[in-house]
Structure formats: structure tokens, C-alpha cells
Amino acid sequence: MSDSHLLGPVEIRELAAELDVTPTKKLGQNFVHDPNTVRRIVAAADLAPDDVVIEVGPGLGSLTLGLIDTASQVIALEIDPRLAGRLEATVSTRAPEYAERLTVINIDALKVTREHIDATPTALVANLPYNVSVPVLLHLLAEFPTIRRVLVMVQKEVADRLAAQPGSKIYGVPSVKAAFYGDVSRAGTIGKNVFWPAPNIESGLVRIDVSDERDRALRSAVFPLVDAAFAQRRKTLRSTLAGVFGSPAAAEEALRAAGIDPGLRGEALSVDDFVRLGEQRG
Structure with missing residues (x-):
């Protein structure tokens, strides 16, 4: 992964200013501006060169640029039309040799279906919007049974809940429903300062190795x-x-x-x- 591709704090603010975008709580937007964090997420996802990745809420493109030179295809689902409209140009400018691997769909991830995607996704890697992280995760796992690997960033508290084991006080509905699809594990904690704006809480990485063990x-x-x-x-x-x-x-x-x-x-x-x-x- 080339450092020259990735966005830092200066580039993130310049893009936001150009688009007149102010991150909103309503859409759960916090933009990653730290290249090391992007590298860490992509490494934890353990992607293969032939993987077709769904990314939810790509925002200004920080993680997209990290994924695009690792996977064969990245399908970015972005609800904000301004961000969706700018993403292809950002990738074409910063990583022109990989631009053809990107497909951007301006859609609410909770409403996406197989009909919207002209590909067979094998992985979900995303900094999920915090206000809808669990519903989006479960919707995509249900809608795309070909997904074999999940690596998502969510609120640390939600990450702990997703990976909780029976008998724990935080074990509950998200824990069981995520485990229905495969082996759920924590893949690290992310501090507040890698985001703009910095959220009030820490974030956690959750990995799911999807299996066919259970009848869907x-x-x-x-x-x-x-x-x-x-x-x-x-x-x-x-x-x-x-x-x-x-x-x-x-x-x-x-x-x-x-x-x-x-x-x-x-x-x-x-x-x-x-x-x-x-x-x-x-």
C-alpha cells in the first residue's frame, strides 16, 4: 500500500472544505485521517487479491484508498450524494492505476439489495456509521451470503457486545445474531484522535470469519x-x-x-x- 495514495489530516480538511461538508452526527460521520489506522484496518481484514469488497460509508475516501490496491474490486455504498459524487475523482487523482476497481453507489446501506450490485462480494470492510452499525452489519450479512470475511470499525462498546460470549452481562441480541453467521472476534481498539472530528468514545475493530456451518x-x-x-x-x-x-x-x-x-x-x-x-x- 503506497503512502502517497492515502489521505492525511490536511487532505481530509481540504476535501471537506471543497465539498462544503461538515461531518454530521445524524449520518454518524467521523472521517479517518490517519494513514496508519487505514493500514491497520486493511491488514486486519486479511484480504486476498481476488476479493470483492463492500465498503459502507466511505466518506472522503480514506479507507477506500487503502482497499483499492489490495482487493480486485471495491463497491462503496455512500448515502451522502456529495461524498458519493467526489469519491471516484479522489481515487482517480490519488491512485489512477486502481481507479477502474472502484464502483460507487449513492444509497442507504440498509436499503441495498443484490439487484444494486453487479458483482459477487466476498468481504465487508468498513468504518460503519455508528448510529446504524449493527443493523447495517446484519442486513449485509443476510443480503449477501457470499461474504466470507467481515472487518468493521464500530463504537468500542458495540464491538465488545458483538464479540461477547454467553454468560457475560453484555452478551445479547447483537452477539447471538452476529455469531449465527460465523466466528466473531475483537481485532483491536482504535483511539479517538485518528478521526475528524474526534468522537467522544473509542472505537473497536470486529472481525467475523463467516461460515456455512448453519442453515441460513x-x-x-x-x-x-x-x-x-x-x-x-x-x-x-x-x-x-x-x-x-x-x-x-x-x-x-x-x-x-x-x-x-x-x-x-x-x-x-x-x-x-x-x-x-x-x-x-x-
């Missing part, structure tokens, strides 16, 4: 169980799952059939437990 068709049976199990954390599964199965007695029967103690709480169950329970709904 079970998602519609499993995810409502996860939501219900954690809606009232202090109650037992017999009680919290009564609405899904029709009654406390039916919930208890399904739990026992799945080999799960009905007196447990949601935080005690692994993703495999929830999957076995989901199979009882069929």
Missing part, C-alpha cells in the same frame, strides 16, 4: 427467539419465549426437546442452543 434458512425461525429471550433479561426462557411458542407450557416443551433447561435465562444460551430451539419451531 433457519434465520427467520431463530432471530425472533433471540429477540424474545433478551427482551426481559431477568425472566426465564419459559416465560420470555411463551409469546413465540404460544404459551409457557409450549415454550417449556420446545426447550426440553432442544435439550435446554426452561429455567435458564437468555444470556446462558449459545448460538447453537438458539439454532436447536429454532429447529423446534419448524
Whole structure:
């Protein structure tokens, strides 16, 4: 990765001024202006030369420029039309030899579907907008089953929650739903000062190695169980799952059939437990 490609603090501010862009909390915008952080994210993603990467919220192009000379194709999803309109020019100017690898789509990542993308994505690498990070992550994993690797930057608290294990106080809905797709792990912490503007909180890197271990068709049976199990954390599964199965007695029967103690709480169950329970709904 050539240093000359990457954007530093001066270039970030110049681009923002040219576009009259002020980062907004509403869109969860914080622009990375530190080349070392970009290098670190790309390295942690462990991409291969034939990877097709989806990037969400490329902003002014800091991470895009880091990805473009590593992957075979980068599909950048940008909700802000000014930023989407400038990104191709930024890449053409700073990394002209890789410009043809970039596709920019001006779209809300929560609304993107397979029809929008004329390629087969194999990786998701992004500094996710903090206000919608988990919904975007889960939407893209559901919509693009060909994604094999995820490396995203989110709020540190969200990163901890995504990678939490059963029994932990922060283990919950995001932990189980992310784990449904594969092995979730923390890949480091990022300080505040690599961003403009500097956020009030630290950020964390989360890596997901996606597997085909679980039948994706079970998602519609499993995810409502996860939501219900954690809606009232202090109650037992017999009680919290009564609405899904029709009654406390039916919930208890399904739990026992799945080999799960009905007196447990949601935080005690692994993703495999929830999957076995989901199979009882069929």
C-alpha cells in the first residue's frame, strides 16, 4: 500500500472544505485521517487479491484508498450524494492505476439489495456509521451470503457486545445474531484522535470469519427467539419465549426437546442452543 495514495489530516480538511461538508452526527460521520489506522484496518481484514469488497460509508475516501490496491474490486455504498459524487475523482487523482476497481453507489446501506450490485462480494470492510452499525452489519450479512470475511470499525462498546460470549452481562441480541453467521472476534481498539472530528468514545475493530456451518434458512425461525429471550433479561426462557411458542407450557416443551433447561435465562444460551430451539419451531 503506497503512502502517497492515502489521505492525511490536511487532505481530509481540504476535501471537506471543497465539498462544503461538515461531518454530521445524524449520518454518524467521523472521517479517518490517519494513514496508519487505514493500514491497520486493511491488514486486519486479511484480504486476498481476488476479493470483492463492500465498503459502507466511505466518506472522503480514506479507507477506500487503502482497499483499492489490495482487493480486485471495491463497491462503496455512500448515502451522502456529495461524498458519493467526489469519491471516484479522489481515487482517480490519488491512485489512477486502481481507479477502474472502484464502483460507487449513492444509497442507504440498509436499503441495498443484490439487484444494486453487479458483482459477487466476498468481504465487508468498513468504518460503519455508528448510529446504524449493527443493523447495517446484519442486513449485509443476510443480503449477501457470499461474504466470507467481515472487518468493521464500530463504537468500542458495540464491538465488545458483538464479540461477547454467553454468560457475560453484555452478551445479547447483537452477539447471538452476529455469531449465527460465523466466528466473531475483537481485532483491536482504535483511539479517538485518528478521526475528524474526534468522537467522544473509542472505537473497536470486529472481525467475523463467516461460515456455512448453519442453515441460513433457519434465520427467520431463530432471530425472533433471540429477540424474545433478551427482551426481559431477568425472566426465564419459559416465560420470555411463551409469546413465540404460544404459551409457557409450549415454550417449556420446545426447550426440553432442544435439550435446554426452561429455567435458564437468555444470556446462558449459545448460538447453537438458539439454532436447536429454532429447529423446534419448524
